[in-house]
Amino acid sequence: MSDGEPLVRWDWIGDHVGELAHYTGVHLQLGLLPVLFGLIISVPLGMLCHRWRWLYPPTLTVANVLYSIPSLALFMIFVRYTGLTEQTVMIPLTLYTLSVLVPNVVDGLASVPEPVRQAATAMGFTAVRRVVQVELPIAVPVVVAGVRVAAVSSISLVAVGQLIGQGGLGYYITRGLQLDFPTPIVTATVLIMLLALVTDAVLVLAQRLLTPWAQDRGKTA
Amino acid sequence: MNDFLSQVRLVADWLTSSQQWQGAEGIPQRLLEHLTYSGLSLLFAALIGLSLGLLVGHTGRGAFAVASVANLARSIPTFGLVVLVVTVVGLSTTPVLIALIALAVPPILINTFEGVRGVDPDARDAARGMGMTGWEVLLRVEVPMALPLILLGLRVAAIQVVATATVAAYPGLGGLGRFIVDGLARNDYELVIGGSAVVVVLALVVQVVFTALRRVIVSPGLRASAARS
Numbered sequence: 001m002s003d004g005e006p007l008v009r010w011d012w013i014g015d016h017v018g019e020l021a022h023y024t025g026v027h028l029q030l031g032l033l034p035v036l037f038g039l040i041i042s043v044p045l046g047m048l049c050h051r052w053r054w055l056y057p058p059t060l061t062v063a064n065v066l067y068s069i070p071s072l073a074l075f076m077i078f079v080r081y082t083g084l085t086e087q088t089v090m091i092p093l094t095l096y097t098l099s100v101l102v103p104n105v106v107d108g109l110a111s112v113p114e115p116v117r118q119a120a121t122a123m124g125f126t127a128v129r130r131v132v133q134v135e136l137p138i139a140v141p142v143v144v145a146g147v148r149v150a151a152v153s154s155i156s157l158v159a160v161g162q163l164i165g166q167g168g169l170g171y172y173i174t175r176g177l178q179l180d181f182p183t184p185i186v187t188a189t190v191l192i193m194l195l196a197l198v199t200d201a202v203l204v205l206a207q208r209l210l211t212p213w214a215q216d217r218g219k220t221a
Numbered sequence: 222m223n224d225f226l227s228q229v230r231l232v233a234d235w236l237t238s239s240q241q242w243q244g245a246e247g248i249p250q251r252l253l254e255h256l257t258y259s260g261l262s263l264l265f266a267a268l269i270g271l272s273l274g275l276l277v278g279h280t281g282r283g284a285f286a287v288a289s290v291a292n293l294a295r296s297i298p299t300f301g302l303v304v305l306v307v308t309v310v311g312l313s314t315t316p317v318l319i320a321l322i323a324l325a326v327p328p329i330l331i332n333t334f335e336g337v338r339g340v341d342p343d344a345r346d347a348a349r350g351m352g353m354t355g356w357e358v359l360l361r362v363e364v365p366m367a368l369p370l371i372l373l374g375l376r377v378a379a380i381q382v383v384a385t386a387t388v389a390a391y392p393g394l395g396g397l398g399r400f401i402v403d404g405l406a407r408n409d410y411e412l413v414i415g416g417s418a419v420v421v422v423l424a425l426v427v428q429v430v431f432t433a434l435r436r437v438i439v440s441p442g443l444r445a446s447a448a449r450s
Contacts, residue, residue, distance in 0.1 A: 007309070068424045070384030072401055073417035080228060080414070149295070156298040160388060163405065173301045177392055182308050189301030196296030 027168025038097030046105025104146025108139025235415030274333025332374025336367025
């Protein structure tokens, strides 16, 4: 960086509002769709692990091993199959969410009090209806706690995808380095943090709406 | 499936060719750089995170601040942080270490804190009742009981540091990420996938080391309750 160059040139941000908004949208999509896919996989998987406990340790080990693979390496492995596309970023991010979401679904289901389960059975709920209408709603706070962690880390990881040309706001990070110009890097980094924090706040709000009965108990982790 | 096998063969060819194993651009040199970045930053992060976490957990003061800082820190895109530090401070090892330490402190801090906080108050009271001093309670009751969570924090931090040290190659530093970044720039897929394979193996080794560590140093009485993590 040349001497006297400020960390942020506000006029640059002013000139790029439209473009920044576009990349912000792309970034959100790349970061949040994997969480959605992760949830679609984790809920049934967590239910299976809850039903058959022996499934849980191996599932968790696989999820943890996947999580420990650095994102850059995992992106590269998928480049071979899906090319330099959005899928190449979203598939690894989806896999990463499993190490948080699966345990939280299992813990959430385990947090259902036994008397509640028995009451539901006594009222004539079939096993499937009991899970869908009684157990899953009670598990929501714990599951949402996992979704929050997954969403925040997913959003901040998207930027690395820029190394294969799909990084949302990460575009400005590489661009800033090439131009030796810190403003885009600072802007993108701050925007990504804001996206993560706003998403987190929205999820807290969503949980309040989904579980009105838990209003004052504050059961989120 | 055929494609998968050819990919495996590509990696095997690359790994076994002798030029990968010598010189300043060989695997041993890059691995050493990678381990130096990761090890040093993890060491400093552990010093900061453990002492702060134990302090806050033991005294119960500043809990809200710790939780807020950890939440905020999790949202920092590490790629942006590393590139920013290099752009502002210049290309050398120190700024990367700073970025990696900033990344590794929060998981260690929050898990240490949660671990100590979560110790059964009865056990703490019993220790005091037996006449233990504050330090003895901390070192002989709280730390051993918090160990599963403390190790989880260290493991998460180690995995993140090893992964992010890969990204440090992008702004021009060494480490195993060099293979991936250079391979991409030269359109040399063999280099990219070979480098990725080495990084994956290193990450798995870290995972195994921490799993083994937990077996060895966590008290057997606590292991059942520590099964999840």
